[in-house]
Amino acid sequence: MNQMPNAEPARSASHSDAGGRPTLNVESLAAANTSNVKYQKSYTLWRILDFVLAGVFIFAGLSKMFDLDPLFAGLTHLRFGDALVHFRQLSPASPLEFANGIDNFKLVPWPVSVALAFYLPWLEIFCGLGLLFRLLYHGALALLITLMVVFTLAITAAKLRGLDITCGCFGHASQHWSFPSHLATNVAILAALLALSFSNRLRKPL
Amino acid sequence: MKFVLARQAAVVAALALLPAASEAIYFRDKISWRSAIPPSEMVTVEQTRGWGDTAIWVDARPDEEFASDHVPGAISLNEDRWNELLPQFLTVWAPGKKIIVYCSSLSCNASREVARRLRKEAQLSDVFVLEGGWEAWLKKNR
Numbered sequence: 001m002n003q004m005p006n007a008e009p010a011r012s013a014s015h016s017d018a019g020g021r022p023t024l025n026v027e028s029l030a031a032a033n034t035s036n037v038k039y040q041k042s043y044t045l046w047r048i049l050d051f052v053l054a055g056v057f058i059f060a061g062l063s064k065m066f067d068l069d070p071l072f073a074g075l076t077h078l079r080f081g082d083a084l085v086h087f088r089q090l091s092p093a094s095p096l097e098f099a100n101g102i103d104n105f106k107l108v109p110w111p112v113s114v115a116l117a118f119y120l121p122w123l124e125i126f127c128g129l130g131l132l133f134r135l136l137y138h139g140a141l142a143l144l145i146t147l148m149v150v151f152t153l154a155i156t157a158a159k160l161r162g163l164d165i166t167c168g169c170f171g172h173a174s175q176h177w178s179f180p181s182h183l184a185t186n187v188a189i190l191a192a193l194l195a196l197s198f199s200n201r202l203r204k205p206l
Numbered sequence: 207m208k209f210v211l212a213r214q215a216a217v218v219a220a221l222a223l224l225p226a227a228s229e230a231i232y233f234r235d236k237i238s239w240r241s242a243i244p245p246s247e248m249v250t251v252e253q254t255r256g257w258g259d260t261a262i263w264v265d266a267r268p269d270e271e272f273a274s275d276h277v278p279g280a281i282s283l284n285e286d287r288w289n290e291l292l293p294q295f296l297t298v299w300a301p302g303k304k305i306i307v308y309c310s311s312l313s314c315n316a317s318r319e320v321a322r323r324l325r326k327e328a329q330l331s332d333v334f335v336l337e338g339g340w341e342a343w344l345k346k347n348r
Contacts, residue, residue, distance in 0.1 A: 063294060065229075065318050094233065094236050095229070095237060096236065096244065097235060097240075097287065099237065100242060102240055108307070110239075110240070111239050111240070112242060113242075114238075115230075115238050115239075116235060118226040118227075118229050118230045118233075119222060119226040120224065121226075122223075122225045122226045122229075123218070123219065123222040123226075125222075126218050126222045129214050130218055135278040136214040136215075136216075136217055136218050137214070138210065138211050138214050139211060139212075139213070139214020139215035139216070139217060139218045140214070140215075140218050142211055142215050143215050143218055143219065147316055155277075
């Protein structure tokens with residue numbers, strides 16, 4: 001997957017003993033080890049960002065398909081028993097609410113809103129899984145960047161047109177978010193995705 | 207690299223289609239592809255025929271359109287003058303009566319909004335939206 005730079009100890013003709021046998025270049029080896037440690041640290045940080053973003057998008061997808069409010073209320077108040085009960089009672093939510101949310105943007109006709117209400121949550125979940133398991137990674141990342149650009153443009157356009165929208169981005173959790181919070185969240189996620197994309201271009205393609 | 211990216215994106219997009227299509231089949235009776243109103247809250251002109259005096263017709267179109275023509279006996283209740291018109295409507299309403307809200311055509315949203323507000327704000331039940339609106343009523347009755 002990812003190349004480990006300078007993993008092999010450097011050998012060269014200039015560093016040989018009298019018999020012409022090659023000797024280990026200690027300085028190069030030390031430099032290579034330092035480089036490896038740095039690389040591994042940076043790789044771990046990017047993987048953490050992968051996990052965080054994957055969690056965000058999987059949560060975003062699931063929150064549109066299930067009413068996760070009681071479950072999270074239980075978890076945030078450390079009432080794990082209640083959370084477990086709510087988890088067992090989770091049932092699929094009607095996509096009508098999300099379709100209405102998309103329709104409120106007045107950008108696409110109703111049948112397209114319905115299709116998107118069915119499709120977008122799954123797309124977010126699959127892209128999240130792609131980031132998590134590094135499967136079809138670059139494709140998932142490209143789709144997520146495209147989605148975030150479209151979402152950001154859509155909420156900005158809605159604001160400019162004076163529409164009073166409730167973003168269904170994170171299901172009920174984001175129902176009362178103000179426009180600046182929407183925008184700030186979207187821009188932060190988009191920046192993180194772009195950073196990931198840039199970091200991955202510097203490495204070997206998957 | 208670009209080809210790999212496009213191919214991977216297409217695969218992810220296609221994979222997401224499968225569960226989405228299954229979900230669409232699962233919810234086929236609970237969401238309408240033609241209108242934002244669930245099928246259970248929608249009525250056709252034919253269905254309303256048998257309701258007779260047990261139904262109240264509500265015209266959600268703007269005042270000028272109501273003034274030019276409307277369903278006989280309909281009451282005007284639009285969002286522009288909601289606070290003014292709602293009390294007038296409530297004087298006519300009685301428990302057990304069905305409410306049929308209509309606007310201009312299939313594509314208008316006014317009837318959906320008025321029906322939603324009647325349910326939420328006025329706490330009324332048996333509120334229905336006429337499929338096809340005024341245009342559909344005209345076709346069947348004139």
